Amino acid sequence: MFLSIKNLNKYFGNNHVLNNVSTDLKKGEVMSIIGPSGSGKSTFLKCINFLEYPTSGSVNLNGEYIGFNQNGKLMSENIIHKQRKKFGMVFQNFNLFWHINLIENIIEAPIRVLKIEKNKAISIAEDLLEKVGLIDKRFNFPKKLSGGQQQRGAIARALAMNPEVMLFDEPTSALDPETINEVLKVIEKLASDGMSMLIVTHEINFAKKISNRIMMLDEGKIVDDTDTDSFFSSTSNKRKFSFLNQGH
Ligand SMILES: Nc1ncnc2c1ncn2[C@@H]1O[C@H](COP(=O)(O)OP(=O)(O)OP(=O)(O)O)[C@@H](O)[C@H]1O
Ligand SMILES: [Mg+2]
Secondary structure, three states: OOEEEEEEEEEEOOEEEEEEEEEEEOOOOEEEEEOOOOOOHHHHHHHHOOOOOOOEEEEEEOOEEEOEOOOOOEOOHHHHHHHHOOEEEEOOOOOOOOOOOHHHHHHHHHHHOOOOOHHHHHHHHHHHHHHOOOHHHOOOOHHHOOHHHHHHHHHHHHHOOOOOEEEEEOOOOOOOHHHHHHHHHHHHHHHHOOOEEEEEOOOHHHHHHHOOEEEEEEOOEEEEEEEHHHHHHOOOOHHHHHHHOOOO
């Protein structure tokens, strides 16, 4: 299995926020994660790349244990920091730097962290900006970009690190309705290009369209985790049924 997550638990104090969450993702698969507010969706994503340390469990990417070694022992911060680069993360609030223009935003980490030569980094960044439809905006500062453009820029920035998996946490929930689609289209294109992705979203129709699998969390527990067709065709689970019929 490409990404394998086993018995992930996370406590914040006495709050058991992730309760024995296990799932797998094949290479090139897209999994959407849905569930009510506070169900642990963001925490789940953050525990996969050890932005939050899980309390227990294991994460394995391509045969390599992430964060905890196979005996459950926490690895050094240095190693975890390196491993985190395998995961590209895009949050709800566009995380571009404000004091530099778009293309500088995209080449910054590849040059500083991956030690890629500047001209090479620029050429990679230009290809990515082409892909997300922002090549003509490459010299704009973020404040001169719309919310949707900033978010597409943030996606290009994450992709510039050449991640193995992309993690999206409600990438469209801070956007105006008119710009949601342009961001969803970029994500859809990534999916069709074969990028492995986990996407926390409230856009159920979008999830249905692009996901191979859907996982629903409630109070830190998996309510359902199955292929997209089965997820939507079986509604015998009351919790799932009521969530899906709430207009989410
Ligand atoms: N850093 C933290 N410290 C303490 N508690 C936290 C922290 N982060 C999250 N929690 C708690 O963990 C639970 C799950 O939060 P999480 O943000 O993962 O939910 P979510 O499903 O992403 O919700 P939403 O849909 O509102 O984004 C909540 O009870 C939240 O209050
Ligand atoms: Mg969240």
